Amino acid sequence: xxxxxxxxxxxxxxxxxxxxxxxxxxxxxxxxxxxxxxxxxxxxxxxxxxxxxxxxxxxxxxxxxxxxxxxxxxxxxxxxxxxxxxxxxxxxxxxxxxxxxxxxxxxxxxxxxxxxxxxxxxxxxxxxxxxxxxxxxx
Amino acid sequence: xxxxxxxxxxxxxxxxxxxxxxxxxxxxxxxxxxxxxxxxxxxxxxxxxxxxxxxxxxxxxxxxxxxxxxxxxxxxxxxxxxxxxxxxxxxxxxxxxxxxxxxxxxxxxxxxxxxxxxxxxxxxx
Numbered sequence: 554x555x556x557x558x559x560x561x562x563x564x565x566x567x568x569x570x571x572x573x574x575x576x577x578x579x580x581x582x583x584x585x586x587x588x589x590x591x592x593x594x595x596x597x598x599x600x601x602x603x604x605x606x607x608x609x610x611x612x613x614x615x616x617x618x619x620x621x622x623x624x625x626x627x628x629x630x631x632x633x634x635x636x637x638x639x640x641x642x643x644x645x646x647x648x649x650x651x652x653x654x655x656x657x658x659x660x661x662x663x664x665x666x667x668x669x670x671x672x673x674x675x676x677x678x679x680x681x682x683x684x685x686x687x688x689x690x691x
Numbered sequence: 692x693x694x695x696x697x698x699x700x701x702x703x704x705x706x707x708x709x710x711x712x713x714x715x716x717x718x719x720x721x722x723x724x725x726x727x728x729x730x731x732x733x734x735x736x737x738x739x740x741x742x743x744x745x746x747x748x749x750x751x752x753x754x755x756x757x758x759x760x761x762x763x764x765x766x767x768x769x770x771x772x773x774x775x776x777x778x779x780x781x782x783x784x785x786x787x788x789x790x791x792x793x794x795x796x797x798x799x800x801x802x803x804x805x806x807x808x809x810x811x812x813x814x815x816x
Contacts, residue, residue: 675782
């Protein structure tokens with residue numbers, strides 16, 4: 554019984570050594586690949602957010618802010634956009650003007666009208682476009 | 692830069708009271724000159740081409756609007772913005788709304804509409 558236990562613990566130690574040496578090896582020699590994989594994941598999520606923002610722009614464009622019923626939908630979409638930008642640490646750094654522009658309307662401190670909506674859409678579209686270009690070049 | 696133009700157009704639509712001195716061009720049929728905030732001189736026209744593009748011109752010159760509207764191409768300085776170049780729905784709508792606002796100002800539509808609206812409803816007959 555005693556021998557059995559010893560064999561098992563020796564075996565377990567061997568596996569521990571093997572596993573931790575793999576970790577050390579990965580850390581020392583494959584660090585670039587791991588960080589690249591993480592970067593790809595983060596980039597992918599940012600890219601996804603940008604695509605979603607673009608589709609929200611199209612939805613905003615189809616709504617008329619001067620129409621009372623559609624006005625609340627416009628405010629909802631603006632809130633969604635604001636949330637998405639604030640939820641992404643990179644975007645919030647890149648798009649502070651957009652947040653500043655949307656904020657009064659999403660918090661309903663001032664009323665959004667059709668021309669104001671178009672201004673927001675134009676600004677957001679340009680920001681996404683220029684950020685997208687930088688992003689793909691980086 | 693492009694976005695600024697769209698934003699400026701929408702600003703003018705929002706504060707359309709500041710659009711003034713609208714005059715019709717003597718040279719092209721569908722062009723209207725106007726000032727914004729009294730000192731910025733612009734003109735807007737609907738292209739006679741089939742696509743009906745809206746063109747917005749800005750005149751940096753130190754002449755009054757009437758003189759500018761009389762000048763011909765070579766001696767006049769201006770910058771052109773075309774609605775078609777922006778290739779987005781919001782741009783097209785912005786140009787079109789500004790054009791219709793300027794045109795209605797020229798035709799004095801707000802006075803006409805106010806006059807009709809303010810008429811009392813209980814006419815004798």
